[in-house]
């Protein structure tokens with residue numbers, strides 16, 4: 042409705058359709074003032090309706106004048122006929138300057154054909170809406186413009202010109218461009234990260250990066266890595282054309298990097314700061330070239346723009362990345378540099394990972410070679426007892442055809458030929474396997490395993506198996522490492538030794554027994570003859586023969602134990618009485634020490650009286666033997682829970698803690714200089730321990746070097 046506030050497009054339409062005075066009149070005449078004059082002329086003598094129309098027109102004129110948009114009109118020949126304040130603000134030309142000029146005043150030369158096109162469409166009465174294009178301001182700035190053009194019709198409806206509304210959309214455009222670029226960069230970096238994460242192969246990673254960058258971001262792309270001496274090694278050089286790459290590589294050889302140059306690769310590596318050369322000028326090339334030849338080649342390359350960014354890993358510059366624009370004519374700016382730097386950071390991390398991985402891989406390969414080469418079998422179990430590593434020796438020793446077969450096998454599964462036994466040839470219990478014991482909490486477990494053709498047979502091969510745990514940060518078991526050492530030779534030698542001892546002790550027993558017999562006969566005869574001197578010597582011979590008899594019987598016991606043939610004659614034994622008798626007998630033969638008994642067990646035990654006596658004789662003998670400077674040995678008797686306890690305490694040289702476990706082993710003797718002087722075979726304690734254990738008891742030692750020793754025997758009590 043006339044008089045109503047009119048807006049936007051409608052206003053433009055009205056203005057566009059308002060006939061201008063003097064159609065086809067020279068453009069100079071068509072100015073804002075002529076429009077006003079026109080409005081004034083029709084004012085006179087018009088009807089009320091006309092008056093309202095006139096007011097509307099005034100309003101429109103005011104809107105046009107003060108609009109923020111540039112509103113201009115032109116003839117169909119392109120001559121500017123009106124120019125509002127908005128147009129002056131936008132383009133910098135005043136109305137005076139613009140009106141009468143051809144519209145190409147504000148159209149960039151390359152868009153002139155487009156302008157002709159627009160005029161042609163206008164002549165056909167076509168309205169153009171929100172068309173985005175470029176215009177130039179008076180100062181030469183290029184402006185992003187959204188324009189709408191409507192034809193202006195004369196009274197006879199013929200098209201006589203056009204009204205154009207133009208809006209500066211440079212800012213929106215710039216923002217949209219920035220947004221797009223940012224999104225594009227994000228997309229690019231995501232792609233880079235994906236590629237970088239896809240491989241841990243060093244060269245592969247570099248090649249992948251290069252392919253992402255050329256030609257999108259650079260015509261040339263190079264990565265130079267710093268070696269241990271701080272020299273650059275060209276790791277990758279990329280250009281779309283392979284022959285170009287060849288050529289550039291050759292140039293690199295001819296013109297090596299100038300490490301003293303104040304700018305360029307070495308400087309970026311030294312400072313860790315990027316270098317950006319938005320525009321490479323000929324003067325720059327001339328300044329950088331070290332010879333005419335180098336300059337000529339630099340010119341040939343046709344540098345347009347250049348960026349050098351550091352390749353950073355764990356805060357250290359490990360190389361330099363070079364981006365060169367040549368034929369694309371690209372000019373790098375701060376945004377490109379930021380992107381390149383980000384790329385340098387991401388690539389640095391990826392390369393570092395790849396390098397670490399390669400190093401770890403190499404170390405693993407080396408370790409593998411070493412492990413496969415060692416003679417001992419090595420098996421690594423996880424916490425579920427699964428084999429996660431085994432070397433060939435392990436497979437060989439456990440009689441599997443290959444490492445794979447061993448890994449597939451279940452523990453103790455019979456192999457093709459062998460059964461697994463303990464030292465005595467009994468089937469090896471599953472839960473006593475050393476890795477199982479470590480998983481159950483032992484810090485180090487050791488066992489001797491025999492490999493027997495079939496159950497009950499004699500082992501053919503032997504291994505000493507040792508397992509130790511590897512813990513994680515929280516102290517939980519990560520793996521168990523089991524080392525299997527072949528001890529077949531040692532065990533066979535031991536067997537031969539045992540056989541020899543068994544044979545020798547048997548052989549010795551007969552002559553010793555007959556010697557004892559002859560001594561007895563001689564003693565009787567000499568007593569009759571009353572030869573006191575000879576009798577004295579004979580007594581000494583008899584004492585020595587007793588020692589020899591004990592040694593021989595110890596050796597015999599030992600060999601019986603070896604073959605599990607130590608027979609016990611069990612009866613109910615009154616322990617206190619047995620101890621009293623043993624001590625009494627020992628005292629009779631011991632002038633140096635006083636042997637005392639304290640307390641009582643008041644217990645009966647089930648056992649072999651002679652064998653138990655043998656244990657206490659051994660302990661008392663040792664107590665006396667290893668306390669030459671003392672004059673007493675104490676025997677303490679007590680009951681502790683279900684056990685009778687016999688403690689033999691001396692005040693002698695004592696035993697260092699380091700030896701306390703081993704002294705119960707066969708033939709073990711403490712060989713420190715002091716102990717070396719004591720005679721013995723190192724079998725007494727072993728026999729004692731075996732006898733006590735056969736009685737379901739146990740034996741232990743408490744001692745400190747130089748402070749005497751206490752051996753305690755625990756035996757289960759049989760209630761009356």
Ligand code: ADP
Nearest residue numbers: 663664667695704710711721722723724725726
């Ligand atoms: P041996 O014949 O050497 O005495 P044993 O088996 O009886 O053999 O003892 C083993 C080793 O234990 C001895 O060689 C000695 O070093 C040590 N030993 C045994 N009893 C004592 C003790 N009461 N005091 C100090 N050392 C002892």
